[in-house]
Amino acid sequence: ELKVEQNPLFLSMQEGKxxxxxxxxxxxxxxxxxxxxxxxxSLESLFVLLSNGAVKQEGRLMASLDTKARLSTLHITAxxxxxxxxxxxxxxxxxxxxxxxxxxxxxxxxxxx
Amino acid sequence: EAQVTQxxxxxxxxxxKKLTVTCSQNMxxxxxxxxxxxxxxGLRQIxxxxxxxxTDKGDVPEGYKVSRKEKRNFPLILESPSPNQTSLYxxxxxxxxxxxxxxxxxxxxx
Numbered sequence: 214e215l216k217v218e219q220n221p222l223f224l225s226m227q228e229g230k231x232x233x234x235x236x237x238x239x240x241x242x243x244x245x246x247x248x249x250x251x252x253x254x255s256l257e258s259l260f261v262l263l264s265n266g267a268v269k270q271e272g273r274l275m276a277s278l279d280t281k282a283r284l285s286t287l288h289i290t291a292x293x294x295x296x297x298x299x300x301x302x303x304x305x306x307x308x309x310x311x312x313x314x315x316x317x318x319x320x321x322x323x324x325x326x
Numbered sequence: 327e328a329q330v331t332q333x334x335x336x337x338x339x340x341x342x343k344k345l346t347v348t349c350s351q352n353m354x355x356x357x358x359x360x361x362x363x364x365x366x367x368g369l370r371q372i373x374x375x376x377x378x379x380x381t382d383k384g385d386v387p388e389g390y391k392v393s394r395k396e397k398r399n400f401p402l403i404l405e406s407p408s409p410n411q412t413s414l415y416x417x418x419x420x421x422x423x424x425x426x427x428x429x430x431x432x433x434x435x436x
Contacts, residue, residue, distance in 0.1 A: 246424075255429050256369075257427075261423050263423070313359070314371065314425065316361075316369040
């Protein structure tokens with residue numbers, strides 16, 4: 214059974230600090246996604262990581278993928294309140310066809326002044 | 327504007343009363359899917375469709391049906407809803423690289 218595990222599940226940060234969210238998965242996949250969800254809203258695509266060693270950055274967020282370790286990280290640099298949300302990683306289990314995704318349980322991030 | 331739409335956005339119903347949640351996308355995507363989101367469980371896939379008339383079960387298909395008669399539409403059917411199907415439902419459509427999610431349907435079954 215494929216498992217996608219995120220940690221931590223809850224993260225309370227102070228503004229200006231750095232932190233990393235981890236996403237481990239239990240089967241071979243070379244395609245991993247990160248999403249953001251604000252309370253009461255839908256999911257917003259952040260990053261698509263398509264190969265081993267892939268690194269993507271957008272603003273204060275940087276995502277990376279190590280397919281050999283079956284690990285992806287989402288690094289937050291100098292957090293600001295606007296980053297408060299729930300972040301999900303998801304693994305594509307159909308060999309990169311078109312999105313049969315298994316999601317982690319999400320990391321609820323709260324950034325405090 | 328490229329989008330995935332769902333209707334209704336909110337629905338309260340009673341046990342056993344058949345209902346359909348519609349999903350439509352205007353991006354000409356072949357791949358569509360349905361998820362449910364429950365606290366502490368994340369998103370779990372219910373059904374997916376790789377093209378017209380091609381559907382398959384996801385992780386939690388029991389109690390649900392789908393159909394894909396047109397490329398743009400992928401309705402979710404609950405023939406006899408039960409309280410354990412109270413959840414937040416998302417439809418999504420995909421291109422090669424990204425899934426685009428609809429706004430969600432919050433369903434309560436009494």
